[in-house]
Amino acid sequence: MLLTSILSCQDKQTIIKKTLKKVEAPSVTKKEETFKKTPIDKPILSQQNVVSFFTNYGKKHPQTKVTISTRLGDIYIQLYKETPLHRANFLFLINQGYFNTTCFHRVVKGFIIQAGQSDNPKTNVLRKKIGWYRIPPEFVSKYKHNKGALSAARRWNENPKKLSDAFEFFIVHNSKGLHHLDGEHTVFGKVTKGLDVVDKIAKEAIDKGEWPLNDIYLSAHIN
Numbered sequence: 001m002l003l004t005s006i007l008s009c010q011d012k013q014t015i016i017k018k019t020l021k022k023v024e025a026p027s028v029t030k031k032e033e034t035f036k037k038t039p040i041d042k043p044i045l046s047q048q049n050v051v052s053f054f055t056n057y058g059k060k061h062p063q064t065k066v067t068i069s070t071r072l073g074d075i076y077i078q079l080y081k082e083t084p085l086h087r088a089n090f091l092f093l094i095n096q097g098y099f100n101t102t103c104f105h106r107v108v109k110g111f112i113i114q115a116g117q118s119d120n121p122k123t124n125v126l127r128k129k130i131g132w133y134r135i136p137p138e139f140v141s142k143y144k145h146n147k148g149a150l151s152a153a154r155r156w157n158e159n160p161k162k163l164s165d166a167f168e169f170f171i172v173h174n175s176k177g178l179h180h181l182d183g184e185h186t187v188f189g190k191v192t193k194g195l196d197v198v199d200k201i202a203k204e205a206i207d208k209g210e211w212p213l214n215d216i217y218l219s220a221h222i223n
Helices: 014-021 031-037 049-062 084-097 121-130 196-203
Strands: 063-069 072-077 102-106 112-117 149-152 171-174 187-193 221-222
Touching: 049 084, 063 084, 072 084, 072 196, 084 187, 084 221, 102 196, 112 196, 187 196
Parallel strands: none
Antiparallel strands: 063 072, 063 221, 072 187, 102 112, 112 171, 149 171, 149 187
């Protein structure tokens, strides 16, 4: 399977044209590797404490309903209790204001819309503050990659444990689902209202790097 990482929003008309490859699965930006090597002053999270942190955080934050707002409308999300680490991570990032600095940076009609990255300097500042970590997979057989499924992006190469990226997520747009991703990416929620907004985002004009020509920034809050 031919895979590639997603580039940043910066210089998307020039950098991407030089490095573009066709991808068949959600992947994460190479900024992750740069970020991993960047000196960080006492981040909140690391790979060593991710499970214990989100186990405790999830107990203190039992919410399961989230709204993602964009210039094209609102998307209402139901988070699954059966994926506690992913649910807690999503809530934590919302409470940190992380997603409010990001955009839908990859749009593929009939496939996915993906968010959680941007070239806003605040995004990188928050990543450094929060820390570098990945989340253990939480595959639940009854939760499939149907249209409207909320799932975690991840790296496919050098990731035998299928650990999820902490910061990037995608929503399935394919009407028949993307069931080749079942058991590969963790589905941790679904769209309960606003699939029409997902459709609108998927129809946005994009460049050759699958980036929307007009940025689709988002904000997220817990209901």
